[in-house]
Amino acid sequence: MISKAELEFQKRMEKFIPPKENWTPIDKALFTQKTYFEDYQKSLDLTFNAIKYSFNHHFENNSLYRRLCEVNNVTPDTITSKEDFNKLPLLPDSFFKDYPEGKGFLKWLDNVYTGTTPMPTFRTEIPDHDNVIEEFNKKGVSIMFTSGTSGRFSFIPRDNGSWNRLKYNAMRSVVELMDYNPNDTVVLLIPDPRLTNLTIASLFGIAYDLYNSENIHVALEDMKITTQYLRMQRAETIGIKEKIKAKAMSKLSPIVLKRSDNKIISLLENLEKEGKRANIAGPPFWLNRIMGRMIKEDRKVKLPDSQVLTGGGWKAEEDKRTPEETFREKVENVLGIPQDRFHDVYAMSECSSVFLSCEGHYKHVPPTIIPLVLDENLNSIGYDKFGRFAFIDPIPESYPGFIITGDKVKLMERCPACNRKGPVLDIEVSRLPGVEGRGCAAVMADLMEQEE
Numbered sequence: 001m002i003s004k005a006e007l008e009f010q011k012r013m014e015k016f017i018p019p020k021e022n023w024t025p026i027d028k029a030l031f032t033q034k035t036y037f038e039d040y041q042k043s044l045d046l047t048f049n050a051i052k053y054s055f056n057h058h059f060e061n062n063s064l065y066r067r068l069c070e071v072n073n074v075t076p077d078t079i080t081s082k083e084d085f086n087k088l089p090l091l092p093d094s095f096f097k098d099y100p101e102g103k104g105f106l107k108w109l110d111n112v113y114t115g116t117t118p119m120p121t122f123r124t125e126i127p128d129h130d131n132v133i134e135e136f137n138k139k140g141v142s143i144m145f146t147s148g149t150s151g152r153f154s155f156i157p158r159d160n161g162s163w164n165r166l167k168y169n170a171m172r173s174v175v176e177l178m179d180y181n182p183n184d185t186v187v188l189l190i191p192d193p194r195l196t197n198l199t200i201a202s203l204f205g206i207a208y209d210l211y212n213s214e215n216i217h218v219a220l221e222d223m224k225i226t227t228q229y230l231r232m233q234r235a236e237t238i239g240i241k242e243k244i245k246a247k248a249m250s251k252l253s254p255i256v257l258k259r260s261d262n263k264i265i266s267l268l269e270n271l272e273k274e275g276k277r278a279n280i281a282g283p284p285f286w287l288n289r290i291m292g293r294m295i296k297e298d299r300k301v302k303l304p305d306s307q308v309l310t311g312g313g314w315k316a317e318e319d320k321r322t323p324e325e326t327f328r329e330k331v332e333n334v335l336g337i338p339q340d341r342f343h344d345v346y347a348m349s350e351c352s353s354v355f356l357s358c359e360g361h362y363k364h365v366p367p368t369i370i371p372l373v374l375d376e377n378l379n380s381i382g383y384d385k386f387g388r389f390a391f392i393d394p395i396p397e398s399y400p401g402f403i404i405t406g407d408k409v410k411l412m413e414r415c416p417a418c419n420r421k422g423p424v425l426d427i428e429v430s431r432l433p434g435v436e437g438r439g440c441a442a443v444m445a446d447l448m449e450q451e452e
């Protein structure tokens with residue numbers, strides 16, 4: 001039986017699905033099955049074709065990737081069956097921040113881009129990163145960015161088609177793993193996603209495709225997060241002039257934050273009064289700060305039908321993170337949202353899939369990607385052991401989506417908590433030792449002056 005939410009979802013999805021006669025094997029893998037987690041195997045079989053297609057595409061049209069293949073003696077002829085997928089050369093995620101500054105940056109971007117780069121014309125020979133992002137946006141290429149604790153940015157270019165596929169793919173997970181109602185209120189604890197290409201904002205910004213925009217509340221409106229803004233926040237700028245400018249741009253003073261938090265708390269109180277439900281989404285540290293305020297001011301609420309979706313991880317310091325279970329208890333205690341309505345998502349700029357947890361808190365892997373867990377020698381170690389996360393993502397056409405991350409995960413063949421099909425990632429995802437802290441939550445935490 002097709003639920004009302006599913007019908008509404010299908011209506012919203014139509015614009016992301018190209019006409020059938022133009023489908024590539026990638027589109028077939030994404031759009032053929034009406035569910036991902038019931039017909040997991042059927043979609044996965046189509047994903048195998050998509051991977052072969054995608055590998056050929058990047059081998060033929062991306063000279064950087066082709067060189068990597070040649071060094072490893074891999075050609076499209078080597079990859080004949082899914083058993084050969086472990087031969088696919090993988091790129092380290094650090095590849096996307098390994099660019100030269102200045103004049104070489106555009107050349108680098110051109111090399112990363114598979115096929116002909118829709119290169120904009122720039123007024124200067126060395127445009128800054130924000131200018132590059134803006135001009136590419138106009139050309140239909142969205143360059144997502146994030147930065148790790150080192151302060152160095154990663155840039156991932158996505159053509160319009162690949163971005164639409166990512167959105168569709170992520171939305172499927174939301175609809176199948178959460179309690180989706182298009183008329184829900186949404187509270188986004190992020191800067192306005194329509195004003196930035198910062199990964200965490202862009203991904204949570206998918207809410208605008210799932211829900212009615214008049215029901216979406218953004219915690220920090222009118223806040224344009226650019227790479228320059230972030231660089232200045234990190235005090236990496238030189239010269240007193242820049243410092244003064246940085247100070248002037250710094251809007252996230254404790255007063256601004258307090259005002260924003262209070263606005264959100266009042267909103268939650270109103271929702272409680274009106275008996276409405278909401279989806280509250282953002283990085284955990286942000287929600288944690290709001291809950292801290294609510295405890296201090298004795299303003300707890302009860303929203304038993306609402307949901308929480310956290311993502312972006314904690315701050316850079318892994319040792320300061322709260323175990324998810326403790327955090328879930330706090331959410332239940334302060335917001336009155338039951339633990340089975342708490343979800344967390346593991347996502348990153350380089351990946352077209354999001355790994356969203358079910359009511360049992362395991363993160364489900366959609367059938368549109370092949371997950372891998374690697375040992376120190378980068379050999380696949382299969383299920384039930386902790387190792388380095390890597391993936392074969394056939395979705396992007398503008399860069400090769402065959403990538404090794406710096407995250408430590410454990411893959412399980414099936415979910416211990418629910419009946420959805422396909423593998424899951426264990427609840428806690430962390431950074432491997434010696435790898436710099438991951439981007440988005442760290443970047444956001446940096447933006448916020450801590451209150452005493």
Ligand SMILES: [Zn+2]
Nearest residue numbers: 358415417418
């Ligand atoms: Zn599950």
